[in-house]
Amino acid sequence: MARIVCQFSCGAASAVATKIALAQYGGTHEVHILNALVQEEHPDNRRFLADCERWFGRAITVLRNERYGASVIEVFRRKQFMKSRYGAPCTAELKRKLLDSWRQPGDVMVFGYTAEEEDRLEDFRERNPDKTVVAPLIERGLGKKDCLAMVERAGIELPTMYRLGYSNANCIGCVKGGEGYFRAIREDFPEEFERLCQVQESIGPGAYLFRDRKTGVRYSLRDIPPGKARRDLSPPACGLQCEIAEQEYTA
Ligand code: SF4
Numbered sequence: 001m002a003r004i005v006c007q008f009s010c011g012a013a014s015a016v017a018t019k020i021a022l023a024q025y026g027g028t029h030e031v032h033i034l035n036a037l038v039q040e041e042h043p044d045n046r047r048f049l050a051d052c053e054r055w056f057g058r059a060i061t062v063l064r065n066e067r068y069g070a071s072v073i074e075v076f077r078r079k080q081f082m083k084s085r086y087g088a089p090c091t092a093e094l095k096r097k098l099l100d101s102w103r104q105p106g107d108v109m110v111f112g113y114t115a116e117e118e119d120r121l122e123d124f125r126e127r128n129p130d131k132t133v134v135a136p137l138i139e140r141g142l143g144k145k146d147c148l149a150m151v152e153r154a155g156i157e158l159p160t161m162y163r164l165g166y167s168n169a170n171c172i173g174c175v176k177g178g179e180g181y182f183r184a185i186r187e188d189f190p191e192e193f194e195r196l197c198q199v200q201e202s203i204g205p206g207a208y209l210f211r212d213r214k215t216g217v218r219y220s221l222r223d224i225p226p227g228k229a230r231r232d233l234s235p236p237a238c239g240l241q242c243e244i245a246e247q248e249y250t251a
Contacts, residue, residue: 006110010045012147014112020136023249036095040171044160165231180230
């Protein structure tokens with residue numbers, strides 16, 4: 001029988017997707033929950049992981065890339081770039097390859113893509129026709145805000161990054177973030193921001209993340225123009241879909 005492999009990222013969406021998958025498959029299948037540890041995530045992500053283990057009633061297998069010390073900074077330094085049109089090297093090295101190395105043919109992967117992310121699921125399926133992936137949140141019409149509310153209703157404190165107004169519990173200073181996001185990171189986490197600036201400067205303009213829309217000239221994190229920091233402190237919303245999905249694991 002196929003193994004069910006849940007990818008738990010320390011985000012609310014993957015927590016709810018895992019909880020639903022356990023309710024759906026836990027009694028009939030071998031279910032594994034995997035997490036790829038990344039040093040640059042907020043330390044409170046580890047507290048959230050432990051809380052979720054109690055919620056799931058299962059241990060989470062934590063994988064760690066030893067080659068790069070599980071550090072995005074080390075990946076950037078050794079790869080000599082921070083992001084390209086093919087994605088970020090840190091995701092590939094610290095998460096994707098690690099999780100792939102653990103998988104076996106025939107595994108069914110559980111992703112925490114939300115109702116807003118149907119395109120990502122379609123893209124993934126197109127690019128990986130040999131892999132079987134299920135997305136319990138999309139199947140149930142659950143969005144990001146629904147998941148935040150469901151985690152809180154389970155009595156689990158959301159990871160600190162959400163509580164500060166960030167839309168996910170990614171690394172502090174995720175290279176996929178925009179300028180408004182990095183302005184917020186510069187204010188809230190000056191040391192982490194400085195570390196990113198330093199590694200970027202050591203690589204040079206090839207590592208710059210932003211480009212002036214008019215001139216096309218690329219610029220560094222340190223040269224982000226003045227503007228608004230982007231945070232969202234609106235409370236988690238919750239609809240009927242949450243209640244229906246919650247019944248699956250509370251019944
Ligand atoms: S969260 Fe962002 S910075 Fe961290 S590994 Fe993923 S892409 Fe890289």
